Amino acid sequence: MKINVILCDIFEDIMPFENISYNSMIADTFKSVNNNLKFEFFEAFARDLPDIIEEDDIFLIPGSRYEAYSDAPWLVELRHFIQDLHEQKAKMIGICFGHQIIAEALGGRVEKAVVGFGLGLRDADIVDPTIGKKFSSGKLSLLNYHEDQVVIIPPEAKLLASSNFCPVEAYTIGKHIICTQGHPEYDTNYMRYLLRNHANEVSEIHKMKALKTLNTPANSKEIASYMLRFLE
Numbered sequence: 001m002k003i004n005v006i007l008c009d010i011f012e013d014i015m016p017f018e019n020i021s022y023n024s025m026i027a028d029t030f031k032s033v034n035n036n037l038k039f040e041f042f043e044a045f046a047r048d049l050p051d052i053i054e055e056d057d058i059f060l061i062p063g064s065r066y067e068a069y070s071d072a073p074w075l076v077e078l079r080h081f082i083q084d085l086h087e088q089k090a091k092m093i094g095i096c097f098g099h100q101i102i103a104e105a106l107g108g109r110v111e112k113a114v115v116g117f118g119l120g121l122r123d124a125d126i127v128d129p130t131i132g133k134k135f136s137s138g139k140l141s142l143l144n145y146h147e148d149q150v151v152i153i154p155p156e157a158k159l160l161a162s163s164n165f166c167p168v169e170a171y172t173i174g175k176h177i178i179c180t181q182g183h184p185e186y187d188t189n190y191m192r193y194l195l196r197n198h199a200n201e202v203s204e205i206h207k208m209k210a211l212k213t214l215n216t217p218a219n220s221k222e223i224a225s226y227m228l229r230f231l232e
Helices: 022-031 073-087 097-105 188-197 204-215 220-230
Strands: 002-007 038-043 058-061 091-095 109-112 118-126 139-146 148-152 157-162 170-173 177-180
Touching (some): 002 022, 022 038, 022 220, 058 073, 073 097, 091 097, 097 109, 097 148, 097 170, 097 177, 118 188, 139 157, 139 220, 157 177, 177 220, 188 204
Parallel strands (some): 002 058, 091 177
Antiparallel strands (some): 109 148, 118 139, 118 157, 170 177
8 A cells, every 4th residue: 555645844843853754654554554655755835746646556645834825826725635545436535734625626625723822731522432432542532733723624524523712613515525634644742842842832831731741652554544444
């Protein structure tokens, strides 16, 4: 199985170590649950998108510091590309910004959250209890760093998980799209580094509250595994 990662940011300036890249964080997370995966990376922000859509490929759109509703030319192109993928029922995973831009492209809406930044670990209730049983905690527990939120899901979408802070934590469309607001590719050490060194948009109190959430483990690998199984 191959995953085409459609990069919308590479976060080069906020990586803690030279031997860690956003590409490797994504690949390592999904390889940890399926070592047979192959990856190809495309830089959407440089107008680089796949020319060929193979039937069994997965298209993964991860995080970004851009806004999913921006009219920047490359983002307009990316939304059209998402629409083309959807028409062909190509398999897609959306993470954070990816979750948001897929919603925007397919008839949903994203806005700045009135509750402000979502930082640190957050638990979300899984809407379907039968799906909740697939996770050890019964919840979606992921690391977050975002200000925008999906406020309206696309007409064809089905809500997967919700919280008081972010009512649309995850959604699916058919059997070919699954998206989460949280980051399965982040680990606690990276989130702690971000909060201590780069979360300049929020107060120290907000940062300290977010840091305290990191004492509880995320179920990132379970969610990454579920995403792949969902798309089988």
